Amino acid sequence: MIEVKAVEKNYGSKKILKGVSFTANKGEITCLIGINGVGKTTILNAIMALTPINSGQILIGGEPIDKHTFEKITFIPDAITMLPHMTIAEAMEFMNDFYTGWNQRRATELLGFFRLNPSDKISSLSKGNTAKVNLLLGLALDVDYVLMDEPFSGIDMFSREEIANVFTSHLIENRGVILTTHEIGDIEHLIDKVVLLDDGMVTKEFNAEEVRETEGKSVIDVMREVYQR
Amino acid sequence: MNVNFNNRDPVYLQIIRYFKEKIAVGELAPGEEIPSRRELANKLKVNPNTAQRAYKEMEEQGLIYTEKNHPSKITTDIKVLGKVRNELLDEAVDMFVTSVRSINVPVEELLDLVRVKYSANDDKEA
């Protein structure tokens, strides 16, 4: 489980996170939803210790993050985290060099799944394919948790579909996923849990299937209620 | 398999309904193997946990059964299968009746109209 507890974060005098708390379970897809600039990316960065927090606590599997945690959790930011002049094969080699959890069999499978050519240079790829390589580099790691920042934004419809397919495949099976999005749209049926963010706070945390069952509401219905209050 | 799920009903119930419809029209035969929960989730583009829940529920209702280390299969229990058909029919008629009742039509007139439309539809399809 990933536990985010009362996390506060300021940029200068501006408060970005004002006491954010939520949990994300293993084996579930948790979706952080909020308009742009609400602090979604900051939360993911904070979980990965890529930016300091002013107060609060973040636990991964019950423990604060350290260097070994990076074999258990991976983060796929919205831009690719490899040097543009590297080829896909070189990027995979880099990952293999540094992570004991790199699963080359799965990487090869993902290459086929996304129909990518390993000898292509990253800088020469389309936006959609760059996003796929970024995803590949994260998903081919044998980790318990995967964080993804806006995996669907700014890419073409077909790439979106292909990426959405990942979520229903064995590539995600039994892992805990946290993803951010500013529009729930076509992934409504893919997610287990929703964490709504507004103005640096969690306004609601719920199970998508549960509110459909008990309240007969869609995720968007709940969002409408929360945001139009 | 292409299903349009609505966003307000629980997805697992929609999956069960989808299976019931297939059973009722005979597209899924008694004893037929059904996809694994993973395959189903992938085909329907839904969360695997939801597919899992649908299967669990169907198992409890006796719609499907699983022998150890085998894929799940549609039940061969005639009683259960008959119930599925009746249940769907009931539901559809209920919905029809509810919406028609507001127009306040005598039942005989309504039945005549239903007969005409129903057979006209058959002709078109034939």
Place this chain on the structure above:
Amino acid sequence: MKKYIKLLNFEFNRIAKLFVVLLGITFVTQIIGVIVVSKNYLNMANEQIYDERINKVQFLETYGQMSFLQVVRSLWFVGPIALCLAGVALYIFLIWYRDWVGKNTFIYRLLMLPTTRLNIFYAKITTIMIMTIGLVSFQLIFLPIEILVMNSMVPNEFRADLSVVEIVTSILELSIIIPGSVVELILFYGAGLLVVSILFTGILMERSFRWKGIFAGLIYSALAVVILISPLLLQEFVLNGYFYPSELLVLEIVMGLIVLGATIWMSGFLLRKKITV
């Protein structure tokens, strides 16, 4: 340790191109310099001897023999060295900032590697050191080749032959880059390492706190310098030459090690707790 070596290898490969380009420019420019300076001398000799009709001995008495020092003092020789120095100086900053700037978010990857983040610091500072020492080593290899070129152009009797050691020791700037003794080498390059590590810490402060970090970095650097030269200041103003020079040297080395340790600790702290992508 294994991850450090891998990171170092990776970092060095990233600058290999620049390294080769700098070496190429240095070699080519210096060789051209040798040819141009030698040609100028020979032309002058020809003019004097054939046009002005003075004999060789008189010419040599007036103008002297040509030595390699004339080449070394020319812009052809010093220019590329200055360029390399500037390249290294720039790279001290670039080696960090290029991982943040633009569309490149490689810093995410580096910070998420399953290894202590100080290894990034170590790999980057080692790269700078290797680059510096590499450039100097190649300069030492280039020198005899350049001397050979000059010797092939200028006849024996017009030439004052100097060994590489004589050349290096007679030019102050060169003798800093290429120290004469092992102790000097360790001292000069140790001081260099210290300066680079202080600069790195300053950069990490800026990356952690942005604008405020720049001030923090400047204050930190100033503090480090003050601590470093505190024995010298004491010696000069308080103790009136109480220490022997050798004692002072040992004190300076100790202070250097203290500052280096503090700097590495501070960098590790910043990378672990304060850095932001």
